[in-house]
Amino acid sequence: MQEVRDARQRVKRALLAATAVVAFAATAGGYVFAQTPTYVDALKPGAAVKLYSAPDTKSSSVDADAKSLPLPIAGASQKGFYPVKIGQTTYWADGMAVKIVRNVQARCSQSAGVQAAGTLGAAANRCGN
Template sequence: MIMQQVRDTRQRIKYAFLTVTAAIAVSAAASGTASAQAPTYVDAQKPGGTVKLYSAPDIKSSAIDAPTLPLLVQGASQHDFYPVKVDGKPYWVDGMDVKVVRSAQARCSQSAGIQAAGTLGAAANRCQ
């Protein structure tokens, strides 16, 4: 009986520790991405392709072809459409018709150096 209570207490402590650790990790990740958010662009899915610009975030609204690519995303997406501006006018781009390009870069004073394929988190864009 006492051994069962000890096991139950250990499981509760372990669960509480894992919950707190996960909450701290999510909080740190959210604050890190919010402060260093890189610009997001949309481009044609294939080289030389076109992108349709809509007047509202739906495919039923009027559409024209974008004169230049890539286009800078100007806010949060709605209904899988990205807001962009062309010649100072707001338009929407269908997320299913474009390639989203995010130029995220690590910002650190010292690079991680050479990485092996088996190294956890190996990437050229990584800090030490």
């Protein structure tokens, strides 16, 4: 009798796991985002960005003028600093002193349609259910 109960519990757990996987796939399928390269830009238009030789503010620094901005991020951030490349040299931009530009667009088969400000998760860049 105990074996029958154990078998029923295993079947219930397997069905629950399968249901969870299907539910996750159904909800996550509409929220696929296409990430384009991320850039570092000055907080104010025309301002220079201070770049450091290491991911800290104590290392030597140079200024990237407004003509060379925005700079593409060349890797993962460390300690709140973003790596950027100028020529063959890697510099680090302080994340608190720059604006990070991310061009993220939703790709979905069904648009969210018209939304009001009171709609939970309301945004122009959102997929429908």
